[in-house]
Amino acid sequence: xxxxxxxxxxxxxxxxxxxxxxxxxxxxxxDTSKMVKDLEKKLKDTTKDIxxxxxxxxxxxxxxxxxxxxxxxxxxxxxANTFVELHGDRGVxxxxxxxxxxxxxxxxxxxxxxxxxxxxxxMRQYRNFGMPNPEGYRKALRLFRLAEKFNKPIVxxxxxxxxxxxxxxxxxxxxxxIARNIYEMMTLKVPVICIILxxxxxxxxxxxxxGDKVMMMENSWYSVISPENCSTILxxxxxxxxxxxxALKLTSTDMKELKLVDEVIKEPVGGxxxxxxxAIMNVKKAILKTLEKLSPMDPDDRCQKRVEKFCKMxxxxxx
Amino acid sequence: xxxxTRKKEGIVTSTAEKKETPxxxxxxxxxxxxxxxxxxxxKEMFVCKTCEHHDRIGSLEYFQILFDNGxxxxxxxxxxxxxxxxxxxxxxxxxxxxxxxxxxxxDDAIRVAHGKMNGEDFxxxxxxxxxxxxxxGSVVGEKIARAIDKAIELECPFMIISKSGGARMxxxxxxxxxxxxxxxxxxxxxxxxxxxxxxxTDPTTGGVTASFAMLGxxxxxxxxxxxxxxxPRVVKETIGRxxxxxxxxxxxxxxxxxxxxxxxxxxxxxxxxxxxxxxKN
Numbered sequence: 366x367x368x369x370x371x372x373x374x375x376x377x378x379x380x381x382x383x384x385x386x387x388x389x390x391x392x393x394x395x396d397t398s399k400m401v402k403d404l405e406k407k408l409k410d411t412t413k414d415i416x417x418x419x420x421x422x423x424x425x426x427x428x429x430x431x432x433x434x435x436x437x438x439x440x441x442x443x444x445a446n447t448f449v450e451l452h453g454d455r456g457v458x459x460x461x462x463x464x465x466x467x468x469x470x471x472x473x474x475x476x477x478x479x480x481x482x483x484x485x486x487x488m489r490q491y492r493n494f495g496m497p498n499p500e501g502y503r504k505a506l507r508l509f510r511l512a513e514k515f516n517k518p519i520v521x522x523x524x525x526x527x528x529x530x531x532x533x534x535x536x537x538x539x540x541x542x543i544a545r546n547i548y549e550m551m552t553l554k555v556p557v558i559c560i561i562l563x564x565x566x567x568x569x570x571x572x573x574x575x576g577d578k579v580m581m582m583e584n585s586w587y588s589v590i591s592p593e594n595c596s597t598i599l600x601x602x603x604x605x606x607x608x609x610x611x612a613l614k615l616t617s618t619d620m621k622e623l624k625l626v627d628e629v630i631k632e633p634v635g636g637x638x639x640x641x642x643x644a645i646m647n648v649k650k651a652i653l654k655t656l657e658k659l660s661p662m663d664p665d666d667r668c669q670k671r672v673e674k675f676c677k678m679x680x681x682x683x684x
Numbered sequence: 685x686x687x688x689t690r691k692k693e694g695i696v697t698s699t700a701e702k703k704e705t706p707x708x709x710x711x712x713x714x715x716x717x718x719x720x721x722x723x724x725x726x727k728e729m730f731v732c733k734t735c736e737h738h739d740r741i742g743s744l745e746y747f748q749i750l751f752d753n754g755x756x757x758x759x760x761x762x763x764x765x766x767x768x769x770x771x772x773x774x775x776x777x778x779x780x781x782x783x784x785x786x787x788x789x790x791d792d793a794i795r796v797a798h799g800k801m802n803g804e805d806f807x808x809x810x811x812x813x814x815x816x817x818x819x820x821g822s823v824v825g826e827k828i829a830r831a832i833d834k835a836i837e838l839e840c841p842f843m844i845i846s847k848s849g850g851a852r853m854x855x856x857x858x859x860x861x862x863x864x865x866x867x868x869x870x871x872x873x874x875x876x877x878x879x880x881x882x883x884x885t886d887p888t889t890g891g892v893t894a895s896f897a898m899l900g901x902x903x904x905x906x907x908x909x910x911x912x913x914x915x916p917r918v919v920k921e922t923i924g925r926x927x928x929x930x931x932x933x934x935x936x937x938x939x940x941x942x943x944x945x946x947x948x949x950x951x952x953x954x955x956x957x958x959x960x961x962x963x964k965n
Contacts, residue, residue: 528894530914530922535932538942540893540913546897547867552806567851567860568894568913589851589860589891599773599853613856614769623768625857675868676829677820678861684762 367639368431368477368618372415372423376635378612379408411633419584422617423590423612425582428563432638434645436522436562437464443643443649444468450476452510454503462493462529463501463573465508467517470652477511478505478573479562486605495564496529498541502572506546509553518556518656521573526591528569543572550575551672556659558632558652561585561617578655578669582644583616583632587625588615625678628655688856695715713737729949731840734957736891738859738906738949740886743795743810746845749952750808754933756799760830760857761786763823764843769931780816788815796831798838802957805840811847813887818890819854827860828896832869832891839958843881846897849915863895870899879963881956884911884934904935906952919945 369377383404386397417492427433440448450467452459465478478495483489505521512519528539550573555623557576565587566576581587590598592610597603614620617629630651637644659667711725712718716735725732730739748754765783768907773775785791793815798807807823809831811818828844835842851859873880882900884893886909893913897903905911912919912932919929928934947955 447701456908467893512758528913532919532923532927532931535914535919536897536940538940541898541910541942542868543894543913544863544896544898547864547895548870551864551871568891571860571863572894575867587860588856590853590856595853605773608774612769612771612773615856620857623857624859672868672871675861675864678865679825680766680768681763681764681822681826681860683764 368376368624369472369574370423370426370430372426374474375411376417377405378409380409383408383513409634416634416636417418420585420607420611421586421613421616422592423605423618425610426587427638428582428586428637430636431521433563434637435484436481436524438523438641439562439645439648440468440477440479443652444470444477444644446665449676451508452504453505456503457500460493460498460501460504461491462497462525463505467512470612470649473653473656474517475652476508476517476519476520478508479520480569480573482524482563493529493579496527496569497525497572497680498529498531498534499537499539502528502539502546505573506549509546509550509557513553516555518660519553519558519576520652521557521559521576522557523561523565523570523587524563524572524585525566525569526564527566528572532623540568543568544683546572547575552668554664554668556662556667558655559628559646560651561587562648564591575671575675577659577667578627580628580630580638580651580655581626582618582630582648583619584636585617586615587617587620588613604659624641685834691772696823708762720885725736725804734918736907736948738886739860739909740847741814742812742814743797743845745787746796746810747799747808747865750801750956751950752801752803753796755854756797756808758797758941759834760796762791763826765823765855768858771854771855771856773854780854784815785892788812790815791819792827793820794824796826796834796836798840799958801953804957804960805838807835807840807842808845809843810845811892812914813849817850818892819859820848820862821852822862824852824912825859825865828866829869832873835873835878839876839878841856841879841881841963842873842954843883844896845883845885846888846892847885848888848892850892860891866896867899870896879957879960883952884909886910889913898942901942902957905937905946906949907934907946909934913930927939927943943959 384402390397449466451466464481480495482495483492549594559574559576559579561581592606595609596605622627633640633643713723713732715737718734730741747756761952765781767778794811796809879901882903888911934946
């Protein structure tokens with residue numbers, strides 16, 4: 366059963382009308398093909414209309430859509446099931462909110478690392494809602510170094526509501542784990558591509574978010590805080606999340622404009638959650654195209670360019 | 685009928701007769717409540733004589749403590765916040781910045797300076813908590829970047845004194861990327877084989893902990909400082925019970941392996957010089 370957000374309701378209505386028309390034809394033999402055709406056109410137009418006018422808050426809702434494809438689905442589809450998951454940080458445990466391993470993209474071996482959310486209540490708990498602990502970031506770093514050793518490019522897939530703010534996470538150094546990753550990722554000698562698939566919340570996202578090319582899915586968000594938490598802190602109420610979403614300039618379009626990400630990956634009209642295959646193939650194409658440019662570069666030059674890119678970020682006035 | 689009745693109406697002492705103590709003459713320790721004259725407290729480097737409580741101090745006080753004869757050169761001055769996001773919550777960000785700058789007389793939440801510490805060149809970036817909670821936005825990132833350039837130019841060690849609630853929300857994505865920017869600059873310092881000391885002072889949390897503050901060749905803190913990624917209130921809400929005593933203090937972090945040492949402020953300069961001497965010789 367597909368899920369529909371409130372602003373997607375008109376789509377649901379037309380879809381139901383189409384279904385009914387088809388049922389009528391099947392049951393009574395009345396030719397409804399013209400009606401169906403008209404409705405399908407109406408569906409297309411309505412969808413386009415809704416998706417052209419998405420507000421920042423609606424995009425945030427889409428980024429968390431329960432039907433949206435998650436990291437492992439992207440990897441498995443893109444790599445035609447050649448992906449082998451590798452586990453553990455070799456220190457504490459295996460973090461289920463952070464996954465990683467080798468897989469092949471059109472014959473090319475790539476190290477994939479990303480946060481994983483659960484597809485149902487039980488799995489959401491198992492995956493800790495995509496909120497990694499320090500060992501998740503340390504597993505990611507271990508896999509980055511493994512890829513570097515065998516000269517394989519790295520692709521990180523980001524989808525997290527944040528790093529886990531728990532007691533053990535603090536004991537084991539959540540801050541240090543994220544800081545270490547940001548620092549070490551600057552120095553990786555292989556190409557690094559980062560893609561925000563859904564939610565890119567703050568340090569939890571940036572902890573695997575330093576790359577030569579950082580891309581965002583059209584309906585994803587990336588910022589220093591979630592709109593809800595921002596609303597709670599600045600307005601002292603949960604009710605200003607829509608305003609906060611606007612103020613934070615967290616959409617893919619805004620982030621690209623601010624030059625904080627390099628590229629936006631188009632989603633099919635209607636969103637990735639309605640067209641998994643197409644969205645995933647867009648990501649695959651973007652990765653392959655980017656690698657074509659990054660792979661031939663001299664490793665030291667590539668690192669230097671990466672460092673320089675991040676050094677340029679920030680806007681200020683000076684006398 | 686009430687248990688107490690007022691015999692006389694109104695307050696009997698007239699304002700003119702009130703005896704007032706001039707502000708700032710005495711210092712009362714928030715921890716042990718002992719009272720000392722304020723100038724004596726300053727001489728003690730704002731550390732309580734009775735219980736060693738380390739008072740929060742600003743960048744200028746640290747510069748005074750660290751640099752020889754309190755002589756130093758502040759640089760990268762006159763950089764202040766832009767507002768590319770045109771951020772507005774209950775207040776416009778530009779107005780907030782304007783107010784803070786007037787109120788504190790500072791550009792932003794950090795000052796950077798170079799000078800001599802026991803005769804050796806030293807570059808220090810020190811954060812100020814009183815400027816929007818020491819939050820890190822583009823200006824903090826840029827000043828740290830320039831300080832690192834200065835250390836590379838002078839071929840000398842570099843220290844950041846962290847004191848911050850984390851990334852500045854009003855600069856959203858831009859402030860998040862300052863975590864990446866400062867870490868990127870630190871890789872350049874590291875390539876030049878120059879020591880980076882991170883001094884984590886009360887409080888150091890959020891995006892600052894999750895970037896440069898935890899990346900020192902040496903991570904040092906002052907006694908009792910609050911250090912964490914998530915703030916204590918958030919952690920408490922997450923786990924749904926009270927936090928253990930001493931959670932997220934410098935001592936807690938030392939015990940869990942995230943600090944090299946805790947140094948009393950009064951011994952800071954001597955200890956740093958000694959360590960940096962050993963790095964060099």
